[in-house]
Amino acid sequence: MMDVKGMSGVEIEYIKKHHKHEIMDNQCTSFLIKHIKAPIHLVWSLVRRFDQPQKYKPFVSRCVVHGNLEIGSLREVDVKSGLPATTSTERLELLDDNEHILSVRIIGGDHRLKNYTSTVSVHPEVIEGRPGTMVIESFVVDAAEGNTKDETCYFIEALIKCNLQSLADVSETLALQDRTTSTDCN
Numbered sequence: 001m002m003d004v005k006g007m008s009g010v011e012i013e014y015i016k017k018h019h020k021h022e023i024m025d026n027q028c029t030s031f032l033i034k035h036i037k038a039p040i041h042l043v044w045s046l047v048r049r050f051d052q053p054q055k056y057k058p059f060v061s062r063c064v065v066h067g068n069l070e071i072g073s074l075r076e077v078d079v080k081s082g083l084p085a086t087t088s089t090e091r092l093e094l095l096d097d098n099e100h101i102l103s104v105r106i107i108g109g110d111h112r113l114k115n116y117t118s119t120v121s122v123h124p125e126v127i128e129g130r131p132g133t134m135v136i137e138s139f140v141v142d143a144a145e146g147n148t149k150d151e152t153c154y155f156i157e158a159l160i161k162c163n164l165q166s167l168a169d170v171s172e173t174l175a176l177q178d179r180t181t182s183t184d185c186n
Helices: 009-018 040-047 149-184
Strands: 027-036 060-066 074-079 087-096 101-110 117-127 130-142
Touching: 009 117, 009 130, 027 117, 027 149, 040 117, 040 130, 040 149, 130 149
Parallel strands: none
Antiparallel strands: 027 130, 060 074, 074 087, 087 101, 101 117, 117 130
16 A cells, blocks of 8 residues: 555546556565655766666676667666675666666576566756656565565665665766766856
């Protein structure tokens, strides 16, 4: 069930439209929203890079993509120490440059995430009078063995919060550099 308290109508509509997950009894699902003070083209340029998640995901140390960057492509991700994982094999499920949607499914690796699928959608908005971006990330996953659904969700939400904060930091730095560069040229 979606908790819509405190959410705008726009946020609710985007979630209904782009973040539908079929959920089994042993699975948990959630979504997180991050408002970023950077234009959508900068944020999407980072999110869409299935081949370079380490550009903004702090727990990824290395990524190797097999084949061309297209739906069905596989990537091998090395995870930094400190997490209960070392590697992850992931498949690109959806990459829509028009709607700004990326979906990834974990299909293997040394970790406890089974049947994990994540969807990220990126939407333009205005923040403090400047172009900004709303990022919504949702997921569905089996409850990890030995953990409740709530514990599993809490852990994944914590990782996604870190990733989204890092995405905001990188995007906002790029936006500031763009504004500074364009000001210097005038």
